[in-house]
Amino acid sequence: MRPSAPLAALLSAAAALLPAAHANAADSDEANTRASYRFSEYDEDALHGTVVGDPRRYRVLSQQLAVDTKLDGGAWGLKLDATHEVMSGSSPWFVAPDAQQHPVQVLSGATIRDHRSALSVALTQGPGTSANTTYTASYSKERDYRATAIGVERSQPLDAATTLGYGGSFSHDLIEPTDAALYNRITHATKNTASTFASLAWVLDRDSVLQAGVQVNLGHGYLTDPYKLFSYGADIVAERRPDRRVEAAGLVRYRRSYAQIDAALHLDYRYAQDSWGLTSHTIEASWYQGLGHGWRLIPTLRWYSQSAARFYAPFLAAPAGQRYYSSDYRLGTFGAFSTSINIRKAIGRWEFSLGAERYHSAKGLALDSGAAVPALVDSTRVWAGLDFGID
Amino acid sequence: MDLHRYAFSSMGCPCEIQLETDFESGASAAAAKAQAEVARLDEKYSHYRSGNWLACLCASAGSGRAVELDEEATNLVDFAAALHAQSAGRFDITAGALTKLWDLQSGRVPAQAQIDEALARTGWHRVEWRRPYLTLPIAGMHIDFGGVVKEYAADRAAEICRQNGVAHGVVDLGGDLAVIGAHADGSAWLAGIKAPRSPEKVYASIELDRGGLATSGDYERVMIVDGKRYSHIVDPLRGRPVESFASVSVLADSCLVAGAASTLAMLLGVERGAEYLRELDLPWLALDADGRARGNIESAT
Numbered sequence: 133m134r135p136s137a138p139l140a141a142l143l144s145a146a147a148a149l150l151p152a153a154h155a156n157a158a159d160s161d162e163a164n165t166r167a168s169y170r171f172s173e174y175d176e177d178a179l180h181g182t183v184v185g186d187p188r189r190y191r192v193l194s195q196q197l198a199v200d201t202k203l204d205g206g207a208w209g210l211k212l213d214a215t216h217e218v219m220s221g222s223s224p225w226f227v228a229p230d231a232q233q234h235p236v237q238v239l240s241g242a243t244i245r246d247h248r249s250a251l252s253v254a255l256t257q258g259p260g261t262s263a264n265t266t267y268t269a270s271y272s273k274e275r276d277y278r279a280t281a282i283g284v285e286r287s288q289p290l291d292a293a294t295t296l297g298y299g300g301s302f303s304h305d306l307i308e309p310t311d312a313a314l315y316n317r318i319t320h321a322t323k324n325t326a327s328t329f330a331s332l333a334w335v336l337d338r339d340s341v342l343q344a345g346v347q348v349n350l351g352h353g354y355l356t357d358p359y360k361l362f363s364y365g366a367d368i369v370a371e372r373r374p375d376r377r378v379e380a381a382g383l384v385r386y387r388r389s390y391a392q393i394d395a396a397l398h399l400d401y402r403y404a405q406d407s408w409g410l411t412s413h414t415i416e417a418s419w420y421q422g423l424g425h426g427w428r429l430i431p432t433l434r435w436y437s438q439s440a441a442r443f444y445a446p447f448l449a450a451p452a453g454q455r456y457y458s459s460d461y462r463l464g465t466f467g468a469f470s471t472s473i474n475i476r477k478a479i480g481r482w483e484f485s486l487g488a489e490r491y492h493s494a495k496g497l498a499l500d501s502g503a504a505v506p507a508l509v510d511s512t513r514v515w516a517g518l519d520f521g522i523d
Numbered sequence: 524m525d526l527h528r529y530a531f532s533s534m535g536c537p538c539e540i541q542l543e544t545d546f547e548s549g550a551s552a553a554a555a556k557a558q559a560e561v562a563r564l565d566e567k568y569s570h571y572r573s574g575n576w577l578a579c580l581c582a583s584a585g586s587g588r589a590v591e592l593d594e595e596a597t598n599l600v601d602f603a604a605a606l607h608a609q610s611a612g613r614f615d616i617t618a619g620a621l622t623k624l625w626d627l628q629s630g631r632v633p634a635q636a637q638i639d640e641a642l643a644r645t646g647w648h649r650v651e652w653r654r655p656y657l658t659l660p661i662a663g664m665h666i667d668f669g670g671v672v673k674e675y676a677a678d679r680a681a682e683i684c685r686q687n688g689v690a691h692g693v694v695d696l697g698g699d700l701a702v703i704g705a706h707a708d709g710s711a712w713l714a715g716i717k718a719p720r721s722p723e724k725v726y727a728s729i730e731l732d733r734g735g736l737a738t739s740g741d742y743e744r745v746m747i748v749d750g751k752r753y754s755h756i757v758d759p760l761r762g763r764p765v766e767s768f769a770s771v772s773v774l775a776d777s778c779l780v781a782g783a784a785s786t787l788a789m790l791l792g793v794e795r796g797a798e799y800l801r802e803l804d805l806p807w808l809a810l811d812a813d814g815r816a817r818g819n820i821e822s823a824t
Binding site for chain 2: 144150
């Protein structure tokens with residue numbers, strides 16, 4: 133039987149306080165320690181079109197274990213995150229022109245097999261309050277790559293409806309390519325990245341929040357991919373990129389809840405531009421829909437468009453003394469569209485989640501037109517996770 | 524299964540948790556946790572205490588400062604705001620100054636000037652509420668969660684018993700009931716509603732096997748001056764206790780909703796209150812001042 137209109141209004145107003153709603157809230161809020169485990173598999177489709185080499189592309193199996201706990205009676209929050217990934221497959225190596233000067237992607241002959249282990253720590257002072265500070269540190273290690281990063285961020289209310297956020301981070305990466313002597317690669321290189329951001333969040337009304345922010349990233353050091361080659365006239369040479377990159381980005385986030393139907397809308401837009409001439413737009417929309425009995429369904433759509441870096445070219449048939457050149461598809465003009473669906477089910481203190489994402493990239497999805505990008509990726513990612521309160 | 528009863532006093536009234544279980548140790552642990560939760564809510568939201576969370580909130584009145592509320596208080600204030608809208612301003616958590624003025628222990632009817640002064644410090648429409656930030660603009664404004672917190676506490680206590688493995692039982696906070704679960708044999712609990720003019724007598728028995736039952740009336744807390752009865756429920760628009768039902772009981776899926784419905788009916792007065800209860804379409808039973816019964820609940824006895 134449907135409740136009468138005034139009763140429906142009463143029930144809706146009481147929903148956040150009622151036991152059914154509270155059972156879940158209490159479990160997620162009151163557990164002092166929560167742990168989560170997530171497994172994901174990322175598979176790139178085999179390349180279509182003209183390729184040379186093994187067309188089986190990248191595959192990444194990833195496992196993540198996270199623990200989130202409160203210390204000192206809730207004054208501090210500690211989050212530990214350990215990730216282990218196994219990567220395999222071949223990756224784009226360089227692009228060569230065929231007889232008609234059409235680009236042909238050459239893939240690395242040998243199948244790469246590597247694994248990455250990462251550990252990160254975040255310590256938050258005043259978790260769950262609007263004025264809080266988070267200190268982060270992380271370390272990540274692969275056979276040929278090590279990254280160490282530290283950061284701090286602060287959130288601070290300015291008045292009843294406005295919150296300021298700001299922070300910065302620094303990362304130092306060490307690159308030691310494999311088979312350096314065999315392929316005449318650089319044996320040892322480093323790069324440093326410094327980032328800073330500031331944002332303002334406004335509570336628009338009881339159901340919606342708008343956030344706007346800016347971010348600046350400065351990269352310095354060896355920003356070239358040591359494994360990528362380039363068809364430079366008659367020669368195949370190592371690609372070359374500038375040793376500095378400045379990126380500025382602006383983002384807008386909108387969150388609106390529809391409590392009466394137990395749903396929420398998340399809308400994000402990001403614009404970025406860098407000193408390599410690359411610009412990008414990202415639009416993402418997610419809908420969080422509660423289905424009752426602890427079920428939650430989250431479909432997401434994302435569109436991405438970028439214009440190429442100034443020194444991107446599939447190959448240079450008649451080079452004219454260019455200093456920088458790369459045929460890395462990630463620096464070319466392309467657009468991508470991805471759709472994902474995530475379903476979650478809460479049972480007492482446990483929450484299970486399953487998700488799948490399909491990613492499609494194509495030149496035609498970009499706002500701009502540009503040089504050919506033969507190695508664009510389509511991929512599928514699936515993941516499963518569980519999350520549980522310990523005490 | 525045995526019935527275990529845990530009586531205590533909280534929120535200014537006698538309380539009791541009745542649990543039906545084979546395991547007494549589990550039952551007493553669950554009852555202790557539930558009782559602790561009731562005590563926590565009493566401590567946090569009671570407007571009879573000084574130095575508690577509510578007192579700190581009220582102390583910010585007139586300072587121009589917004590106070591950030593935690594999730595629970597935010598949800599309670601949201602609920603109260605919805606009740607304010609639904610009752611055309613008669614349910615008002617800012618009526619604390621009036622409640623304090625009509626202190627039923629004093630035995631005195633306040634002067635009109637005092638009522639006017641308290642009315643000037645009352646009014647949800649004067650408050651700035653941008654969840655979770657609450658700004659009380661006038662010094663001396665008092666928030667009073669009466670009509671919400673006791674009922675919410677009953678639901679919480681019942682939920683805590685369920686979370687601690689108790690499937691059959693009932694929580695009674697001064698006549699506001701929240702069912703943990705029906706009797707082990709599936710039968711309903713029987714709640715006796717006290718007769719308004721002679722509280723030692725039960726005038727009706729109501730069966731409930733789930734949800735909550737709340738009763739508002741002018742007998743639990745009442746002052747009689749010169750033969751006139753003054754209820755503890757004050758109309759924030761007029762600044763005087765309501766002249767309404769002697770007693771209103773409502774059954775709902777939660778004690779919180781039942782309590783909101785019975786309190787709103789009291790505040791709206793006999794005719795409009797009865798109309799509101801019929802519109803809500805919840806089971807209800809009321810006695811007007813002349814002792815005439817209304818409503819759609821058949822007394823079980």
